[in-house]
Structures are given as structure tokens and as C-alpha cells.
Amino acid sequence: VRLAIFISGRGSNMKTLVQACLDEGFAKPVLILSNSYSAAGLEWATENDLPIAAIDHRAYDDRESFEKDVQDTLELHNVEFIALAGFMRVLTPWFTDQWEGRMINIHPSLLPKYPGLHTHKRAIEAGDKEAGCSVHWVTAGVDEGAVIDQERVEIMPNDTPDALAERVLEREHFLYPRALQKAISDFLVRELQNEAD
Numbered sequence: 001v002r003l004a005i006f007i008s009g010r011g012s013n014m015k016t017l018v019q020a021c022l023d024e025g026f027a028k029p030v031l032i033l034s035n036s037y038s039a040a041g042l043e044w045a046t047e048n049d050l051p052i053a054a055i056d057h058r059a060y061d062d063r064e065s066f067e068k069d070v071q072d073t074l075e076l077h078n079v080e081f082i083a084l085a086g087f088m089r090v091l092t093p094w095f096t097d098q099w100e101g102r103m104i105n106i107h108p109s110l111l112p113k114y115p116g117l118h119t120h121k122r123a124i125e126a127g128d129k130e131a132g133c134s135v136h137w138v139t140a141g142v143d144e145g146a147v148i149d150q151e152r153v154e155i156m157p158n159d160t161p162d163a164l165a166e167r168v169l170e171r172e173h174f175l176y177p178r179a180l181q182k183a184i185s186d187f188l189v190r191e192l193q194n195e196a197d
């Protein structure tokens with residue numbers, strides 16, 4: 001399966017996905033796409049001989065024209081499956097509908113709790129005993145698609161959002177490769193069924 005990974009920043013989750021693909025061979029990373037030229041993850045991708053594309057959303061008047069260029073780039077690279085990994089743009093239904101069942105995301109909370117931003121701060125302020133991370137299918141509603149898999153992290157007394165984020169990130173690196181593999185095998189089973197119908 002030809003995989004694109006979308007990033008906006010440091011790309012630590014992208015690295016673990018690329019590594020898992022190389023180790024286990026369940027997908028081939030054919031494109032690392034960023035909406036920011038300065039994403040640190042792009043440098044790592046280049047050093048590791050992965051094709052990259054940087055498409056700056058600020059150069060576009062609206063979300064759909066940005067997404068049309070993203071879509072053209074995906075088609076150019078014959079991408080079949082997308083993993084969002086710290087990609088900080090909200091995608092419109094125009095894009096999510098055509099990738100439904102072929103696009104997943106990692107989110108730093110135990111969904112359906114805390115969609116959106118500042119998840120760790122919100123979990124601590126709510127007095128939660130645990131936090132975590134989820135990998136889910138991407139649908140038009142932000143962080144709303146079905147959860148594929150999760151990892152849990154205990155919230156300590158006097159925890160800070162940064163300290164918690166660091167511990168959750170460790171679990172993200174463990175969770176995401178496993179969840180990607182599962183999502184891709186679900187996708188392949190569905191493809192085979194469609195062919196048989």
C-alpha cells in the first residue's frame with residue numbers, strides 16, 4: 001500500500017511510522033507532505049531519501065483550493081492511504097469524503113474525550129485520573145471518526161500539561177505503527193470484498 005504521511009512540525013510520529021513500514025513492510029511511504037516549509041520533519045525525510053512535498057496553506061484563498069493542490073500531489077505519487085501525524089490543518093468534507101476509509105489520524109486524548117486542542121491541560125483541569133492517545137478514521141467531523149486503537153497514561157498528582165504530553169507522546173510512538181498496520185489490513189479486506197462483489 002502506497003502511504004502518504006502528513007505533518008506540520010517535528011514529525012516524531014512520522015518517524016516511527018516510516019520505521020515500522022521499513023521493518024514490517026505493510027506499507028511503502030511514498031510521500032511526506034507538510035503544510036509548512038519549515039516543518040522539522042521534512043529535513044529528516046529528505047535525509048532519509050523520502051519524497052517530500054511542502055504546500056503552504058497560506059498561499060491559498062480558501063481551504064478547498066489548498067486541498068485541490070494536495071489532492072493533485074497525492075495523485076501524482078499514486079497514494080492509496082494517508083496517515084495524519086501532527087498535521088495541523090482542518091480538512092473539508094470535499095477532501096475527507098474522497099479519502100474516507102483510507103485516512104487515519106492520531107490524537108492526544110482518549111477520544112471521544114477532548115477533541116481539538118489543549119487536550120492535556122483539559123484532562124488535568126477536569127481532574128481525570130488518566131489521559132492517553134487515540135488513532136481514528138478521519139471523517140468530516142474533527143476528531144470524530146471511529147477509534148481504531150488507544151493507549152492509556154496515568155495522570156499523576158501535580159502533573160503539568162507538558163510533562164503529561166511527553167509521557168503520552170511515548171505511547172503515541174508505540175500506538176501509531178500498530179494502529180496503522182491494523183487500519184491498512186482493514187482497508188485491504190474491504191478492497192478485496194469490493195472486488196468480489
Ligand code: GRF
Pocket residue numbers: 007008009010011012013014085086087106107108169172
Ligand atoms: C502529537 O502529540 C499528535 O498527537 C498531535 O500533534 C503531535 C505531533 O507530534 N496531533 P509529532 O510532530 O509527531 O512529533
